Amino acid sequence: MIYLDSAATTLQKPPSVRRAVVRAMERCASVGRGGHAAAMAASEEVYACRALAAELFDAKPEQVVFTMNATHGLNLAIHSLVPHGGRVLISGFEHNAVTRPLYARNAAITVAGRKLFDREDTLRAFQAAMEAGDYDAVICTQVSNVFGYVLPLEEIAQLCRQRQIPLIVDASQSAGLLPVSLRQSGAAFIAMPGHKGLYGPQGTGLLLCAGPGKPLLYGGTGGNSLLREMPEFLPDRLEAGTHNVCGIAGLRAGLEFVRRMGPETLLRRERQLLQRLLPALQRLPLRCYTGKAQTGVLSFVPWDLDCEQLAERLGEQGIALRAGLHCAPLAHESAGTLEHGTLRLSLSAFTKAEELDRFVNISKILLGKKGNSRITPCY
Amino acid sequence: MKYVYLTFRSVTAAMEARRLLERAGLSARLLRTPEQLRSRGCGYSLRLRRQDLPEGKLLLNQYGAAPEKYFQELAPGSWQEVAP
Numbered sequence: 001m002i003y004l005d006s007a008a009t010t011l012q013k014p015p016s017v018r019r020a021v022v023r024a025m026e027r028c029a030s031v032g033r034g035g036h037a038a039a040m041a042a043s044e045e046v047y048a049c050r051a052l053a054a055e056l057f058d059a060k061p062e063q064v065v066f067t068m069n070a071t072h073g074l075n076l077a078i079h080s081l082v083p084h085g086g087r088v089l090i091s092g093f094e095h096n097a098v099t100r101p102l103y104a105r106n107a108a109i110t111v112a113g114r115k116l117f118d119r120e121d122t123l124r125a126f127q128a129a130m131e132a133g134d135y136d137a138v139i140c141t142q143v144s145n146v147f148g149y150v151l152p153l154e155e156i157a158q159l160c161r162q163r164q165i166p167l168i169v170d171a172s173q174s175a176g177l178l179p180v181s182l183r184q185s186g187a188a189f190i191a192m193p194g195h196k197g198l199y200g201p202q203g204t205g206l207l208l209c210a211g212p213g214k215p216l217l218y219g220g221t222g223g224n225s226l227l228r229e230m231p232e233f234l235p236d237r238l239e240a241g242t243h244n245v246c247g248i249a250g251l252r253a254g255l256e257f258v259r260r261m262g263p264e265t266l267l268r269r270e271r272q273l274l275q276r277l278l279p280a281l282q283r284l285p286l287r288c289y290t291g292k293a294q295t296g297v298l299s300f301v302p303w304d305l306d307c308e309q310l311a312e313r314l315g316e317q318g319i320a321l322r323a324g325l326h327c328a329p330l331a332h333e334s335a336g337t338l339e340h341g342t343l344r345l346s347l348s349a350f351t352k353a354e355e356l357d358r359f360v361n362i363s364k365i366l367l368g369k370k371g372n373s374r375i376t377p378c379y
Numbered sequence: 380m381k382y383v384y385l386t387f388r389s390v391t392a393a394m395e396a397r398r399l400l401e402r403a404g405l406s407a408r409l410l411r412t413p414e415q416l417r418s419r420g421c422g423y424s425l426r427l428r429r430q431d432l433p434e435g436k437l438l439l440n441q442y443g444a445a446p447e448k449y450f451q452e453l454a455p456g457s458w459q460e461v462a463p
Contacts, residue, residue: 032390032423035411041408047394061395223389225420236389 002319002355004132007145007173007297007326007346009195009202016253017199024249032243042245050235051254053206056255058181065207066248070172071097073191073207076238077168078139080170080213081188082107082140086136089129089165091122091151092334094145096327098170107196108133113335116144117291119152126156130163135189137166142174144293146331146344147289148297150178157185172196175206176258177267177295182208189213197266198258199349200251203244212237215367215368261349270296270347273356280360285367289335289342291302296347299337301369310366321345383432384458385425385446386412393423396444405431416450416458419452430462435463 005013024045029038031046047061054061067073078101078130082088090098102109112129113122126138138160142153153169158166166188171180176197180254182190187210194204217229219240224231231237258266265350281288285303302310311323323340325332332338345359385392385407393409400407405427412422427435429451439445450458 029408032421040409043390043394050391051395051398062389062391183394223420223422231388233388233392235391298440 004345006348010348012350014257017250020253021250024246029246058183065235067205069205070193077189077273081137089135089138091140093331116335118229123152139168141170148295150293161186197252204247204251213316299342300343382452384449384450390423
């Protein structure tokens with residue numbers, strides 16, 4: 001299979017990830033549940049992952065909370081900061097993992113920055129919105145999951161610090177590729193999945209927390225058992241119940257891979273592959289959405305074929321891409337692609353140039369005719 | 380007895396303190412907190428050699444990783460709280 005859907009999940013993992021999962025399954029019990037060797041092995045494994053994540057994302061180990069995925073982390077962050085009916089400022093490229101929890105709280109949502117690949121416009125829109133209103137929180141993705149657009153997060157974070165508005169960052173598409181720093185950004189929370197650019201197993205995620213937050217789950221933490229309430233301190237406050245120890249062991253191996261390779265190197269390679277691909281796509285009858293500030297995620301729309309149909313036909317040829325709205329209708333609305341969605345191609349550290357060549361050759365056959373696609377920024 | 384026990388609010392806090400101590404060359408053993416030293420139920424402690432306590436205390440305070448309490452082991456199964 002030629003796998004080009006890494007923005008959903010990186011399917012190919014470093015071999016060390018699988019070995020770590022198996023090793024943990026063989027020797028680890030539960031974190032903080034007892035003093036015997038298997039419980040201590042679990043505690044050691046999970047702490048090692050926590051400490052490594054803290055080092056990579058410029059936080060303290062206690063500020064790293066394990067979650068099921070980024071959605072879980074974002075729900076925790078929103079639950080902690082946004083009251084029912086609260087006011088929130090978000091970007092025009094947010095995922096349903098942000099918008100649905102806000103709709104569920106009947107939040108008053110202001111959307112800022114809807115021009116794709118226009119960082120200056122995005123920043124101006126955030127600045128104008130912050131000058132015009134008060135907000136309980138600002139929520140911003142670092143990279144659009146649909147278009148790979150890198151938003152001006154550092155500048156938005158600076159605006160939030162100046163106005164003392166808590167910032168929640170969705171680092172789902174950026175963790176492992178772009179700098180993510182809890183300390184420097186001054187963010188209240190940064191959520192990320194373990195199973196995308198960090199190369200961990202599905203069912204893992206991290207929430208970096210500046211402060212204790214408000215629990216969504218209540219239960220055992222392995223310590224302070226006489227308390228009726230959840231402990232006030234991190235990470236226990238937000239980690240009720242048994243951890244996904246095997247998943248976290250795999251995530252640790254994934255984090256080690258990212259550290260060894262270097263996020264800058266991984267991003268540079270993805271961008272090089274994309275730059276190599278674009279001229280070939282230009283000769284096909286489709287429209288590509290691309291711009292300067294882009295990661296290895298590319299959306300495109302065939303001129304004469306339904307996106308889902310093309311994805312299906314590519315799938316039959318062993319090429320995995322995702323079509324549709326990618327759980328981000330707001331982003332599609334911003335880009336003007338809400339009606340039909342897009343086909344999304346997304347790369348990873350394991351994508352090979354020959355695989356992209358094969359994807360182009362097969363697409364050429366499936367699309368049936370030569371074209372002259374529009375490549376440069378669509379706005 | 381030659382050991383002191385440092386009790387922590389969580390296993391994560393205890394492990395973080397142990398990492399700091401070990402980085403400075405001080406050996407500390409992670410243990411379940413003895414029943415007599417618990418105040419809010421189960422927990423984790425570090426056992427440190429008494430001679431390493433002054434340096435360890437300084438280090439943990441410096442990194443904001445101080446334990447909740449310090450106990451000196453008087454005899455097997457007998458402890459006395461010492462001033463932080």
